[in-house]
Amino acid sequence: MASSANSDIALEVEEPVTQRSILDALEVRYPMLRGTIRDHQTLQRRAFLRFFACETDLSHEPPDAPLPDAVARGEEPFLIIGAIAGG
C-alpha cells in the first residue's frame, strides 16, 4: 500500500511489510521513481520527503522496521509526502 499527495496506489507486498519493502515494490511498478524518493546509492530518504502512517511520522524509523498492522492489512495508507519547506 502506498499513497502520494494526489493518488493512491495498491501494492502487493510480502510480510513483513516495511518502508523498504514498500519502496522496493513501488520502484518495480514505477521504475521512473527510482532515485526520486530515496537516493540511488545510499537508499536514504530524500530530506524533503516524509513518510507517515496511522497519523504517525515514520520518517526516521529504520527502513526495515515493520510498519503498523493496519498498513500491512491494507486498511491504512502509507503516505509519501513532499514537505512544505521555505519561509
Place this chain on the structure above:
Amino acid sequence: MSGVRVLVGTHKGAFVLTADGKREKWDVSGPHFAGWDIYHLKGSPVDPNRIYASQTSGWFGQVIQRSDDGGKSWQPVDNKFQYDGVPGTHQWYDGTAHPWEFKRVWHLEPSLTDPDTVYAGVEDAALFKSTDGGKSWSELSGLRGHGTGPQWQPGAGGMCLHTIILDPADPERIYIAISAAGAFRSDDAGQSWKPINRGLHSQYIPNPTAEVGHCVHHVAMHPSRPGVLFMQKHWDVMRSDDAGDNWREVSGNLPTDFGFAIDVHAHEPETLYVVPIKSDSEHYPPEGKLRVYRSRSGGDEWEPLSKGLPQENCYVNVLRDAMAVDRLEDCGVYFGTTGGQVYASTNGGDEWAPIVRDLPAVLSVEVQTLA
C-alpha cells in the same frame, strides 16, 4: 541568416533566448521545468538541436533532460549517478572523514565530436560520462581514485565538479576543476588524472601551496590554444601556458581579484573577461557598480567595461557558469546575475544591454551560435 540561442539556467527553471545575428530583438521561451533548479544547460557543438539540461531539487533529486529540437521540447533521460565501487570518504568541513554522497549535476559538457556523448560534473565531486545521449551514466572513477580524493574538502557551495574542458586538438585530454580541491588534467580520455595546481597560492588553507585544496572557481580556454588556460580562483586570476603544469597570477590592476566567472573572446585568444566581486563574504560588485573587466593582453592589465551596466546600488553576483561568448564576427559576450538579469554585449564588451531583467537568480549561461 546566422543567429544565437542563449541557454539560461536559473533557480526556478530554464529559459531559452533566441535572436538573429543582429542580437537586437529577443524571443524568450520559458520557464522550462518551472520551479526546479536548473544548474546548467549546454548544446552539442556537433548537433545544435541536441541540448542537455541538469534539473535538480531538494525534493526529488536529479533529472537529466534532453532536447532534440533546440529546446522546444524535452524528455527526461536518466537520473542514476552511482559512484563506481565503494565510494570512500573525503574531508568534511571540520576535517573529519565524510562519505561521498551524490547530490546534483553542476555542469554538462557535450562531446566535441559525438552528440550522444556527454560528460557530467557532479557534487560530491566526480566526473561521469554517457555515450547514449544521457540514458545511462558511468563514473570516470580514476579522478576520485587517483590518490588525493580523501583530502578533498567542500567549498562553501559544496564539493562540486563545476568545470569540464575538452581539448579540441587532443581527444585524450580533459581538464576539470573542483571546489575546493583544485584543477586536474587527464591525458588518456579520463582514465587517469593528476592535479595541476602548481603556482596557486591560497592563504586560507593550512599549506597555501598544497598539491590540492585550492578553491578554483572556474577555468576558461580558447579553442585555438588549448594549452593556455585562464583561471578565476577564489581569490586571484591565474594563467597557465603549459596546460596547467604551472600557473602565474595575472590579477594585475583589478579592483578585487575575487570572483567566479571568467571567459575568453571568441576570436582574440588574449582577450579575457572577468567580473570582480568584492570579497568572499560580500558577494557583490565593489562600490555597488556592476563592471566587467577586460584584458587584451592575456591578463595583468585590465580595463573596466561599464557602459549599459548599473553603476549604483547594484548588489548582485555573477556565478561561475554564468558567462559565455558567441562566435559571431563581432563577438557577443553574455552574463547572468543572481538578480535575474541577463546582459549581452554585441561588440566584445564595449556596450551592454539587458536581454531580460526579471528572471529568477541565474545559475548558468551558455550560448549557441547558429548557422
